[in-house]
Amino acid sequence: MKQRRSVGSAAKANGRRGRPARPEKRGSAKLNLGQLDRHLGYFLRRLQIWVFQDFIETLRPMKVRTAQYSVLLIIEANPGRSQAAIGERLGIERARLARLLHELERRKWIARRANGSDARSHSLYLTTDGEMALAKIKSLAERHERQLMCHLGAKRHKQLIDALREFG
């Protein structure tokens, strides 16, 4: 998970102290970003890839993907809500969310109950198995977040999450 950091560090060490680096690394570190350097999207994407790779790696024991984790947390925090409300809140497209919920039901982590007021709509809940699984998942996800904090530095982590949370 440290490739980018080490490339960056190698480049800095190289520039500042003339410490030798492997030729490929030194060669690539020298490449100029050109106008890419002005695009926030480029930097967002690079960090987001790091985050997702670290998440998948850290959460491997529970075999859970980021979108599944988000849905479990939203159901935990808002029991009894509909698929439509969850999809809208997380910005997950309808068919994709249906597949994702089906997979969580297959693992017996969530249950749907018919909604009294609207026969077409179902309310979503965590099962007892789901609650136990989510407790383990959350503890691994906290480890992931601490790793991200180390990767960025605690100050930058806070600055980024504050700026984005206030916005999002």
Place this chain on the structure above:
Amino acid sequence: MKQRRSVGSAAKANGRRGRPARPEKRGSAKLNLGQLDRHLGYFLRRLQIWVFQDFIETLRPMKVRTAQYSVLLIIEANPGRSQAAIGERLGIERARLARLLHELERRKWIARRANGSDARSHSLYLTTDGEMALAKIKSLAERHERQLMCHLGAKRHKQLIDALREFG
């Protein structure tokens, strides 16, 4: 491109001034993020999706994807470098970069020339057609970046790019 912004605005307007909103919107805006609220990755991903959608939409006249644009800018800023150096700098996996370069060659935007010092390696350049295409692409990409700046606010845009650029 304004869905998230308008959902947020509706929720705010709703909370602050009690202005009526459509029931689904109001219902979904109320959902609590739970522990998701502590994960930088969640907020990064939401913004990154907005950025990519806006990029694709704004750049539609030139039919160019974000990774193709990044590669064109890197070749422009570093003419004559190898595929390996570009892949390393951008963090693009070898096979994927090969497909991407093949597509750019097919459009006659880039050319490979054998590298005198290493017969296995090729140097990459923009063609004249590539330079002309990139001029149009850059002007659309600037429009995209201005849209992103409006979406986030200029201050937050600067704050985010400074924090991430310094890091990345």
